[in-house]
Amino acid sequence: MKGNKPTVLLADDEESVRELLLQLLQREKCEVVAVAGDGEEALQLYQQYKPDITLLDINVTFRFI
Numbered sequence: 001m002k003g004n005k006p007t008v009l010l011a012d013d014e015e016s017v018r019e020l021l022l023q024l025l026q027r028e029k030c031e032v033v034a035v036a037g038d039g040e041e042a043l044q045l046y047q048q049y050k051p052d053i054t055l056l057d058i059n060v061t062f063r064f065i
Helices: 015-027 039-049
Strands: 007-011 031-036 053-056
Touching: 007 015, 007 039, 015 031, 031 039, 039 053
Parallel strands: 007 031, 007 053
Antiparallel strands: none
């Protein structure tokens, strides 16, 4: 946690949902450290930022190699 604010990673493949959740989280004084549009990006950003909270759309796309 950074100060009193929890750090958050937000991942959703729908831009409108990302924008809405981002606004809500900022209003609640959360520190959104990263926003991802797919599962691969979310995984990379999680490893980079190690957020306190990760909000991940259950249907977010992820390609397995």
